[in-house]
Amino acid sequence: MDYVAPSDFIKKMIDAGEAKIFMSTRDTLIRAFMAGAILALSAAFAITITVQTGQPLLGAVLFPVGFCLLYLMGFDLLTGVFTLVPLALIDKRPGVTLMGVLRNWGLVFIGNFAGALTVALMMAVIVTFGFSQAPDAVGEKIGHIGEGRTLGYAAHGAAGMLTLFIRGVLCNWMVSTGVVAALMSNSVSGKVIGMWMPIMLFFYMGFEHSIVNMFLFPSGILLGGNFSFLDYMIWNEIPTVVGNLVGGLTFVGLTLYATHGRTAPSREKVVPLQRDIDASAVAAE
Known part of the structure; x- marks a missing residue:
């Protein structure tokens, strides 16, 4: 069956996290650069659709195309390694250290930022x-997104x-x-369907994605944002x-690891003896 x-x-999540820790600096940076660049193009695509059609939902529906492509090509986003890489440390894989985890995060951050920029x-x-x-109209939209999502937050303080x-x-x-949904299937179609739904949700809801913002906010500064x-x-x-670190690691990585990677012992099944059943029947009469 296609479903995993x-x-x-x-196990695939932990293996993936371990592999990323031991990946060469060159490969880590290249894969992170391409991931940041492709996701940035996808964000630009979604904004263009929204401006030209006036339908934000349509932009959100089509935004995941970039996310799906970059993961199918094996590129890395900071948001993904926040979830996968620590699992190799928690699982006590040989040679995995906290410094290795931090090194991966740092390199992916640099690569993502360079690609998005x-x-x-x-x-x-x-x-x-x-x-x-x-x-133009698309540039105006990009230029002003950053104002509400920086000064807008600052106006409310804490x-x-x-x-x-x-x-x-x-x-x-x-x-x-x-990211995890892509591991639930062995087919391209299954992976894409699994990835599409949660990515569409986050984009339409206006949640804050660190790599998308690496594109939006420098763009805003270049295009006259205040x-x-x-x-x-x-x-x-x-x-x-x-x-992003707290959300991915806490609500996805650790929860899946805790209940599927280190499943707690099942409760003991108590089967009543026949004499107890007979006694209960007599009492009922």
């Missing part, structure tokens, strides 16, 4: 004809920071569910990264 049971795909520069050129004119963090948690709860790089880091990227 949880007790089997949890590259696409941000390219899109800024496209929507301004090489910075020779004001941004409540805004809490909201931002929770949106980051919910985002990677869904994104990491999509916020600074410091606003972006303090009032979006850093809290979003922390929220």
Whole structure:
């Protein structure tokens, strides 16, 4: 059968996390760069659809195409390694250390940011004809997204920071569910269907994804958005990264590992003796 049971795909999750820890620096950076770039293109695609059709739902429905492609090609997002890589440490795989986990996270962050920034520069050129004119409608939309999602949070102070963090948690709860869903099937169609649904949900709900934001906010600064790089880091990227870590590891990685990787002993089945059944029948009479 094409479906992979949880007790089997949890082993794939741990194996994947272990492999990423021992991957070479070169391969880790290349795969992270491509993942950030493809996801950024997918975000630009979804925004273009939303602007041209006026239907945000349609943009959200089609956004997962980039996510599916990058995972089918074996590229890595920070949100995914937040969930998979720590499982190899928790499972006490030989040679896996906390420094190895942190090294992977750091390299993937750098690669994702470089890839997303590259696409941000390219899109800024496209929507301004090489910075020779004001941004077009798509560029205007991208340029102003960052204002509400930095200064908008800052205006609410601690409540805004809490909201931002929770949106980051919910985002990677869904994104990491999509990562795991790809392991639930051995066919391309099964993987795509599994990934599509939670990714569509996070994008339409406006949850905060650290790699998507690596594209949106630098793009916004390039296209005249009324916020600074410091606003972006303090009032979006850093809290979003922390929220993504908590959401993916807590609600996806650890829960699946705890109940399928290290299943608790089953409760003892108590079968009543025949004399107890007879005694109960007599009492009822």
